Amino acid sequence: MFRVALSALLGAGLIALATPTVAQETKPKEKPKALPRIAVDDPAKLKDDADFATQGEYEGELTIDGKSEKVGAQVVALGDGKFSLKGYHGGLPGAGWNDTKPNTHPAARDGDKVVISNEKGEPMGDIKGGVITVSTDKIKGSLKKVERKSPTLGAKPPEGAVVLFGEPGDEKNWQGGKLIELSDGKFLNFGIRSKQSFGSFKAHVEFRLPWMPNSRGQGRGNSGFYLQDRYEVQVLDSFGLKGENNECGGVYTQYAPTVNMCFPPLEWQTYDIDFTAAAFDADGKKTAPARLTLVHNGVKVHDNVELKGPTGGGQPEKATPGPIQLQNHGDPLAYRNIWVVEKK
Structure with a gap:
C-alpha cells in the first residue's frame, strides 16, 4: 500500500514537473519621450x-x-x-x-x-x-x-586696443561677421574668425548664453573662444554644474576652472584673458609653451597655466600669430564688446 501511494505521488510529481510553465508576457519599458529642443536667445x-x-x-x-x-x-x-x-x-x-x-x-x-x-x-x-x-x-x-553682474561688464578698451566688436559696423572686422538683431540690441554672430591675427595679447569678451532648458551637456549653449585659432576656452551653459574642463571657463579637455563661475542663461558674462604665445627657435622647435590666465565674471579661474598644445579643433602650433575664433556649435549665442591689447 505504501509503495502504491509513493508511486502515485511520484507520478503526480512527474506530471507536475512535466507541465510547462506559461511565462508571463513582459512589455519592454517605454523610454521617456525626449522633450523638444528649446533655444531662445532673446x-x-x-x-x-x-x-x-x-x-x-x-x-x-x-x-x-x-x-x-x-x-x-x-x-x-x-x-x-x-x-x-x-x-x-x-x-x-x-x-x-x-x-x-x-x-x-x-x-x-x-x-x-x-x-x-x-x-x-x-x-x-x-x-x-x-x-x-x-x-x-x-x-x-x-x-x-x-542677479550678479561681472565687475568687468562693459569694460572700455584702453588706448591702443584693437576693437574687434564694439558697435554695429565692427562686424566687418571678422570673416563672416554679421549682426544679430534682438529686442535689446545688435550683437555679433558666431562661427567666425577675426581678420587680424595676434601673438601674445590681453583680451576682453562678453557673451550671452541661450535659454535651452530641455537640453543637456554639450548640447546646451555650446560655443568656444579660440586663442590664435589654436586653443579653445569653452563657452557653454554649465550653470549649476560641477565645472569640468569641457564646461564654461574650462580650457577644453586640458584644465577645469578652479571654480564654476557660469551665470544663468541670458545673463551677460565676461572673459578677461591674458595670453602668452608659445615660443619657437629659428628652426621652428618649440622652446616654451603657451600660457593662459583667465578671469571669468571677475573671478580668476586659471592662473598662468601651461597649455599642453592645441585643443580639439585647433590649428597646429606655429611661431606665426593666429586669429580669434568664435565657434559655431549650432546653438544661438550672442557676443559683444570684444577688444584685444597686443603684448610687446
Whole structure:
C-alpha cells in the first residue's frame, strides 16, 4: 500500500514537473519621450515664462540645527516644470562659498510655486515670487533671488586696443561677421574668425548664453573662444554644474576652472584673458609653451597655466600669430564688446 501511494505521488510529481510553465508576457519599458529642443536667445520672448523667472541664483540665511549660516543657491531649469537646486554653504560660487560639497535637491512646479524635495522625496520648501523658503525640523529660513553682474561688464578698451566688436559696423572686422538683431540690441554672430591675427595679447569678451532648458551637456549653449585659432576656452551653459574642463571657463579637455563661475542663461558674462604665445627657435622647435590666465565674471579661474598644445579643433602650433575664433556649435549665442591689447 505504501509503495502504491509513493508511486502515485511520484507520478503526480512527474506530471507536475512535466507541465510547462506559461511565462508571463513582459512589455519592454517605454523610454521617456525626449522633450523638444528649446533655444531662445532673446529675453523679451521669455517675459511670461514661469520657469525662466524661477531659474537663477539666490542668497540668504538659513538656521541649520539652531545656527544661522549664509547660503547661496543655484536653481537650474530642466524643462517641463522640473528643476535642480544646488545649495552652497557660505554663499554663491566666487562670493563666499566655502568649497564644501553642495547639497542638491530636485524641485518641480506645482501651480504657482515650485516644491523642493529632500532625498526621500518629501517636501522641504518651495520657490515662489523670487524667494526660496525652507522649513524642516532642522532647517528654516529664506533666500532671495539675485542677479550678479561681472565687475568687468562693459569694460572700455584702453588706448591702443584693437576693437574687434564694439558697435554695429565692427562686424566687418571678422570673416563672416554679421549682426544679430534682438529686442535689446545688435550683437555679433558666431562661427567666425577675426581678420587680424595676434601673438601674445590681453583680451576682453562678453557673451550671452541661450535659454535651452530641455537640453543637456554639450548640447546646451555650446560655443568656444579660440586663442590664435589654436586653443579653445569653452563657452557653454554649465550653470549649476560641477565645472569640468569641457564646461564654461574650462580650457577644453586640458584644465577645469578652479571654480564654476557660469551665470544663468541670458545673463551677460565676461572673459578677461591674458595670453602668452608659445615660443619657437629659428628652426621652428618649440622652446616654451603657451600660457593662459583667465578671469571669468571677475573671478580668476586659471592662473598662468601651461597649455599642453592645441585643443580639439585647433590649428597646429606655429611661431606665426593666429586669429580669434568664435565657434559655431549650432546653438544661438550672442557676443559683444570684444577688444584685444597686443603684448610687446
